[in-house]
Amino acid sequence: MPGFVESRNERGEQTVVIEPERLVEACEHLREDGFNFLSDVTAVDYFGWGSKGVAGYIGTASGRNLNAPGSQGLERQPSVKPKRFAVNYHLLAIPDGRRARVQVWLDDGESVPSVVRVWPTADWHEREAWDMMGIRFEGHPNLSRILMEDDWEGHPLRKDYPLGGEPVRFSGDE
Amino acid sequence: MAVVERPQIYAGTRIPSPVPTILEVPEALRLSDDILEINFGPNHPSTHGVLRLIIELHGERVVGLRAVVGYLHTGFEKNMEYKSWWKAVTYSPRIDYLSFQANELVFVLAVEKLLGIEAPQKAVWMRMLLTELNRIHSHLIWLATAALELGAISMFWYCFREREQILDLFELVTGARMHTRYFQVGGLAEDIPRGFFPEARRFCDRMPKAIDEYEALVDQNEIWLERTKGIGLLSSEDALALGQSGPVLRGSGVDWDLRRDQPYLAYESVDFNVPVYENGDVWDRYKVHMDEMRESTRIAVQCLNRLQRMDGKPWSIDDRKLVLPPREELHTSMESLIHHFKIVTEGYRVPEGEVYTTVESPRGELGCFVVSDGGAKPWRVKFRAPSFVALQATATCMSDALIADLIAIVGSLDTVMGEVDR
Numbered sequence: 247m248p249g250f251v252e253s254r255n256e257r258g259e260q261t262v263v264i265e266p267e268r269l270v271e272a273c274e275h276l277r278e279d280g281f282n283f284l285s286d287v288t289a290v291d292y293f294g295w296g297s298k299g300v301a302g303y304i305g306t307a308s309g310r311n312l313n314a315p316g317s318q319g320l321e322r323q324p325s326v327k328p329k330r331f332a333v334n335y336h337l338l339a340i341p342d343g344r345r346a347r348v349q350v351w352l353d354d355g356e357s358v359p360s361v362v363r364v365w366p367t368a369d370w371h372e373r374e375a376w377d378m379m380g381i382r383f384e385g386h387p388n389l390s391r392i393l394m395e396d397d398w399e400g401h402p403l404r405k406d407y408p409l410g411g412e413p414v415r416f417s418g419d420e
Numbered sequence: 421m422a423v424v425e426r427p428q429i430y431a432g433t434r435i436p437s438p439v440p441t442i443l444e445v446p447e448a449l450r451l452s453d454d455i456l457e458i459n460f461g462p463n464h465p466s467t468h469g470v471l472r473l474i475i476e477l478h479g480e481r482v483v484g485l486r487a488v489v490g491y492l493h494t495g496f497e498k499n500m501e502y503k504s505w506w507k508a509v510t511y512s513p514r515i516d517y518l519s520f521q522a523n524e525l526v527f528v529l530a531v532e533k534l535l536g537i538e539a540p541q542k543a544v545w546m547r548m549l550l551t552e553l554n555r556i557h558s559h560l561i562w563l564a565t566a567a568l569e570l571g572a573i574s575m576f577w578y579c580f581r582e583r584e585q586i587l588d589l590f591e592l593v594t595g596a597r598m599h600t601r602y603f604q605v606g607g608l609a610e611d612i613p614r615g616f617f618p619e620a621r622r623f624c625d626r627m628p629k630a631i632d633e634y635e636a637l638v639d640q641n642e643i644w645l646e647r648t649k650g651i652g653l654l655s656s657e658d659a660l661a662l663g664q665s666g667p668v669l670r671g672s673g674v675d676w677d678l679r680r681d682q683p684y685l686a687y688e689s690v691d692f693n694v695p696v697y698e699n700g701d702v703w704d705r706y707k708v709h710m711d712e713m714r715e716s717t718r719i720a721v722q723c724l725n726r727l728q729r730m731d732g733k734p735w736s737i738d739d740r741k742l743v744l745p746p747r748e749e750l751h752t753s754m755e756s757l758i759h760h761f762k763i764v765t766e767g768y769r770v771p772e773g774e775v776y777t778t779v780e781s782p783r784g785e786l787g788c789f790v791v792s793d794g795g796a797k798p799w800r801v802k803f804r805a806p807s808f809v810a811l812q813a814t815a816t817c818m819s820d821a822l823i824a825d826l827i828a829i830v831g832s833l834d835t836v837m838g839e840v841d842r
């Protein structure tokens with residue numbers, strides 16, 4: 247596959263990591279392969295990921311191994327992520343029902359090519375990712391804010407954007 | 421009665437270019453000085469919430485269309501990142517206030533997948549029963565409002581009569597009529613109460629007759645036929661390219677239903693049909709909704725049969741680190757009190773990982789992407805809202821339509837703005 251970086255299968259879900267530069271080629275390849283349905287595009291911000299170790303009881307179906315890292319006592323760090331942002335494309339092949347996740351990694355300020363020409367449904371998904379996370383999609387025909395107002399500052403779903411980050415205006419502020 | 425020609429699905433694509441969701445006025449018309457730009461919404465009784473459409477008219481013909489959404493954006497996903505897993509469940513049903521059980525289910529299934537646990541059989545079947553009742557509830561509201569918008573006001577009262585019974589059932593089980601938060605990680609919040617089964621059976625006996633009544637009201641109605649047949653066309657190729665799902669996709673001739681094709685819960689052990697219609701117009705979407713209500717009633721009866729044999733079985737897993745201990749134990753057991761305290765204050769932790777679960781909500785493929793860093797709160801939650809995607813088809817369905825058909829077409833896409841804007 248074009249731009250292939252790595253592939254993993256976790257919890258029965260297939261993830262393919264692709265170089266951002268060759269994303270469109272890879273997506274076209276996948277669409278030819280039967281993935282005719284783009285279910286979702288999700289951007290994830292990993293800013294601050296693993297900054298504090300996680301300890302305590304981890305709920306599992308069977309295990310209560312107190313000596314394993316991450317259970318009570320021993321701290322555990324989550325695995326290191328290559329860059330700050332991940333954009334996940336969830337694909338589905340109709341009618342055979344295969345699913346796959348295409349993942350690209352990028353830092354703040356970098357951009358990914360838009361896949362609107364491959365799957366037109368990506369239009370609003372990418373606009374949402376831009377609005378909420380500030381991911382710039384190169385070649386998107388109409389990359390504007392979708393959920394927030396047009397003159398909104400910042401991207402609310404970023405981890406460095408506080409909850410309740412909306413400034414409160416007072417009448418004496420003029 | 422006028423004979424309505426069955427429409428032929430058009431050849432080639434009708435998705436506008438370059439922006440798939442914006443219908444642009446042709447250059448020749450733009451210069452003609454005959455274009456009237458109007459705002460449809462955000463406050464309009466037929467917009468199912470607060471949807472704003474900017475429409476450009478040439479006479480009565482819609483030549484330009486652009487949807488503006490976001491008026492109901494409440495930041496559910498951001499808020500969920502700040503709540504423990506246990507509390508975040510409460511947010512999910514509020515996203516789509518008509519199919520709350522499906523939203524609750526998809527989030528709970530995602531967390532259960534991360535934890536690697538399975539709910540007991542009784543919880544599985546009860547979840548199926550309630551989500552199917554919820555599907556009927558959602559379709560009833562769709563039918564009620566879509567018909568109301570086309571002038572069939574009596575339909576509204578009939579549908580709300582049965583909707584009331586479903587809400588009564590939810591109240592009986594969960595104590596709440598909407599946003600029940602009855603599903604939780606590990607199973608159900610409470611056992612099924614006594615007196616539920618006879619009430620639910622009475623409803624399931626009643627529902628097929630009620631659907632006959634609705635069809636008697638509109639199926640032969642000339643106004644209804646004229647206003648739905650051949651309106652808002654969407655071919656199967658365009659529907660797939662635009663990511664449509666649920667009744668819109670099945671109304672466009674694509675035989676795809678997650679309940680049958682990627683079964684979750686126990687859908688592989690129930691018998692039901694997936695209605696598919698070929699023409700991709702408003703009428704076919706209406707027929708899909710009607711048939712699905714019948715099929716959902718059938719599934720509900722099968723769930724009831726199964727659940728009535730499970731009396732006394734556990735409704736939740738018995739892991740005190742994940743689910744609250746029974747209330748009565750708190751008075752006598754120190755351990756239970758500690759567990760209760762720990763879950764409510766700190767919550768449980770969920771192993772690191774990322775999962776994407778999907779269920780067939782009344783509106784189509786409802787997905788939930790959850791990322792966990794191994795902590796007590798979700799790192800990222802994203803809902804793949806079928807309404808959000810359905811609205812993207814407005815421009816395609818509306819090309820060359822008349823202004824009067826706009827209401828019928830937007831209504832037939834069955835969007836809930838709470839889910840679009842999240």
